[in-house]
Amino acid sequence: MPYHRKWVFAAACVGMLLFGIVFLSLGAVLTFIRQHYGLSELSVGSLTALLPLGVLAGSLVFGPVVDRYGYRQVLVVSTLIIFFAFEGIAFAGSLVVLQLAFLLIGFGGGVINGATNALVADISTESKGANLSLLGVFYGIGAVGMPVLLATLSGIFSYASIVAGIGFFVLLPFVFFLILRFPAPKQAHGISLKKILKTFSVLLLLLGMVLFFESAMEGIMNNWTTSFAGQKLGMDNAAALTALTLLNIALMVSRLVLGWLLKKSAPQRVLFAGLGCILAGALCLAFSSGISGLYVGVALIGLGFGPGFPVVLGYVGELYPAFTGTAFSVVITLALFGNTLLNGIVGVVSQRYGILGFPWIMAICAVLMMGVFGWSLARMRKQG
Numbered sequence: 001m002p003y004h005r006k007w008v009f010a011a012a013c014v015g016m017l018l019f020g021i022v023f024l025s026l027g028a029v030l031t032f033i034r035q036h037y038g039l040s041e042l043s044v045g046s047l048t049a050l051l052p053l054g055v056l057a058g059s060l061v062f063g064p065v066v067d068r069y070g071y072r073q074v075l076v077v078s079t080l081i082i083f084f085a086f087e088g089i090a091f092a093g094s095l096v097v098l099q100l101a102f103l104l105i106g107f108g109g110g111v112i113n114g115a116t117n118a119l120v121a122d123i124s125t126e127s128k129g130a131n132l133s134l135l136g137v138f139y140g141i142g143a144v145g146m147p148v149l150l151a152t153l154s155g156i157f158s159y160a161s162i163v164a165g166i167g168f169f170v171l172l173p174f175v176f177f178l179i180l181r182f183p184a185p186k187q188a189h190g191i192s193l194k195k196i197l198k199t200f201s202v203l204l205l206l207l208g209m210v211l212f213f214e215s216a217m218e219g220i221m222n223n224w225t226t227s228f229a230g231q232k233l234g235m236d237n238a239a240a241l242t243a244l245t246l247l248n249i250a251l252m253v254s255r256l257v258l259g260w261l262l263k264k265s266a267p268q269r270v271l272f273a274g275l276g277c278i279l280a281g282a283l284c285l286a287f288s289s290g291i292s293g294l295y296v297g298v299a300l301i302g303l304g305f306g307p308g309f310p311v312v313l314g315y316v317g318e319l320y321p322a323f324t325g326t327a328f329s330v331v332i333t334l335a336l337f338g339n340t341l342l343n344g345i346v347g348v349v350s351q352r353y354g355i356l357g358f359p360w361i362m363a364i365c366a367v368l369m370m371g372v373f374g375w376s377l378a379r380m381r382k383q384g
Helices: 005-036 041-069 071-091 095-123 128-153 159-169 171-179 193-199 202-233 237-261 267-287 291-305 308-319 321-353 355-383
Strands: none
Touching: 005 041, 005 071, 005 095, 005 128, 005 159, 005 171, 041 071, 041 095, 041 321, 071 095, 071 159, 071 171, 095 128, 095 308, 095 321, 128 237, 128 308, 159 171, 202 237, 202 291, 202 308, 202 321, 202 355, 237 267, 237 291, 267 291, 267 308, 267 355, 291 355, 308 321, 308 355, 321 355
């Protein structure tokens, strides 16, 4: 019996929504966790370090498993892992349990993020980039909507109850994934190591490096915008957070428009236009002397972020149809390395020279991304 494409796409969107909810929820309840369990800053730091480690592990694992066993098992198991992890956070009796819970949530989130992107690429016979762009909107909905919901519920329920309730909410997607029919595994008879190694082509690594810079810039903006706004413009925390909110709203608007734009224009033109917006926004931040300059720069960068992942993942899905999961694992893992490495570099630079230079790092990353993407396009043309 064949799968129903629209229902499968809806399942992918639900999974991506869950991914957004999971990560924003953890950030919002971190203060509660620190106070409720009496944790030191070192202990809290261990939790925030284990989360991205889990995401990296999940991103590495999901691809070959999806290609071999299909999507249902992967999505069902990862949501179940997230459920138990949330309950572990709500009712943990020790720091070890909390650390394990954060690691498992990162792992489950990394699996869901990668698997839902690969799933949409697999079921999209055309307009892969447009469909992947629409998928990304659901992450934004979860990311933007969850802090508002938490702020509302915190006046009525304890944080332990809220965390446990989020865990039980995860069971709804779990049931949906369990009963839905998904595409059959592409390598049901097994995957040879030789075939997997063939997936690691120069072109795939180049496309991964494009996402290396894309993910790095997104992380830099999310992590350092508020500090930049406070130190350069003397803005209070509320005004600086407004800039961060504007960044994410612009990204969501960009992803919504992309669903239409990628059907009208060539993906490479859209991505280069996005990179132009990022470069213009970075220069705007570098020379801004007031709130208006900051907000314009942040909005331009948010709009420019929209095409990065959908366009590149669309190319990956088209180039590696027999090993979509494995290919997505490679490029998403490179993206995570970029996020971690360049954010660390910004931290070192800002400590030695001040945060005011961070827009120039953004501009350099945008130029390098243009160069790597241009190189990738040349390789694609050569391959025919």
